[in-house]
Amino acid sequence: MMSSNRALRSARDAVDAHHVWELDPAEIEDERIADRLDPQDVQDLRTSIEQNGQAVPILVRRHPDIASRYLLVYGRRRLQAIRGSDKVSKIRALIANLDDTAALRAQVSENTARRDLSYIERALFARELLDNGFGSQAQVAEVLNVTRSSISMSISVARAIGSSLANAIGPAHGIGRPRWDAMAQMLSDTGVDPDQLCQVAVDARSRSTADIAPDDDRSGDPSVAAFEAVMRHLKKKAAPSKDKKTKTQSKPLSLNGSPAGAVRRSRRAVRLDLTDVDDAFAEWLEASAQDVLQELHERWRGRS
Structure with missing residues (x-):
């Protein structure tokens, strides 16, 4: 939470003179990576904005290549609601000077402040x-x-x-x-x-x-x-059938003469379990797993 607050404060500090601008929604691009699986319907939000106005501005940053356009930092639902409205033509926004990393931090922090990601x-x-x-x-x-x-x-x-x-x-x-x-x-x-x-x-x-039911208070x-x-x-x-059970084969592994784990093979998978290895080696193997696997596959294909 402290990290989230710092990111939001940093975004607010980067806002141009803390002035709220009224922008054309068509000038705002949303190139962010989605961080929600189940965004709520914007219909209720659209109705609220049309009746009561937009209470909370969105946050945007200037497009690095096109002077008249902006990139969304956060406020996707508000932007969608106003884009779909035939009564509201402008969106209230703060404009911040942020790079890609700072904008991403602000996006994550603003979402976390409202509800933690699952x-x-x-x-x-x-x-x-x-x-x-x-x-x-x-x-x-x-x-x-x-x-x-x-x-x-x-x-x-x-x-x-x-x-x-x-x-x-x-x-x-x-x-x-x-x-x-x-x-x-x-x-x-x-x-x-x-x-x-x-x-x-x-x-x-x-x-x-x-x-x-609509009036059910269960969550x-x-x-x-x-x-x-x-x-x-x-x-x-x-669940294995009675006449055909899957048998897992296990082969112990050692490293420099000491037990290091086992490789296990079932009917559908091969699994490598390393339990007694150095943390630094484990991290390296984890980061290099794709390259190591590719190398082993090439060695297998080229075997005589």
Whole structure:
């Protein structure tokens, strides 16, 4: 929270004379990486702005190449609401002098100040930042105010789950890393294509929404129901039949003569578990895993 407050203060300090401008929404571009899986409908917000005015300005920064255009820092829903209005033609905005990193920090901090990102939202956001060349895992971890090891695990989970299934499930607030990690492992063990589970998640969300009456005070989360439905589906797929059980083969590994873990192979996966290795080596292997795997594959293809 202290880091978030610093980022927001830094953004406010960069605002031009703290003047609120009225801009044409068409002049504002939104090139940010999305950090929400389940954005709320903007209809109610549009109605409120049309009736009462825009109480809170959005934050933009000047486009680096086009003098008459701006890049959105935060305030996407307000921008969408006014773009869709036939009664409001201007949007109130603060204009800040921010570089890419500072703008990203302000975006994350403003969202965190309103509601924490769920685990899978943060994981997908971290993966998108890394894939879009924002920086290293260490730099992404600094922006999101978490440890590098947690970012590495989160990115691994995000890649295993995939964007399609994650979006079909939704943010699932309250579902933490261990359960998302379990889903990723079950996807690997069963060999089920994550995209094939999207309909399971969508159907579960629809049923959950329909089961809760408008005057019901339960705080049911359809995305949590979708998560649970997908897990139940995977557990059925993972359950071995009576006449065909999957046997896992395990081979111990050593490093410089000392036990280092094991490599385990099941019918659908090969898993490397290193339990007694130096932390520095583990971090290097984690960062270099893709290159090492590619090298081993090339050696296998070129074997005589």
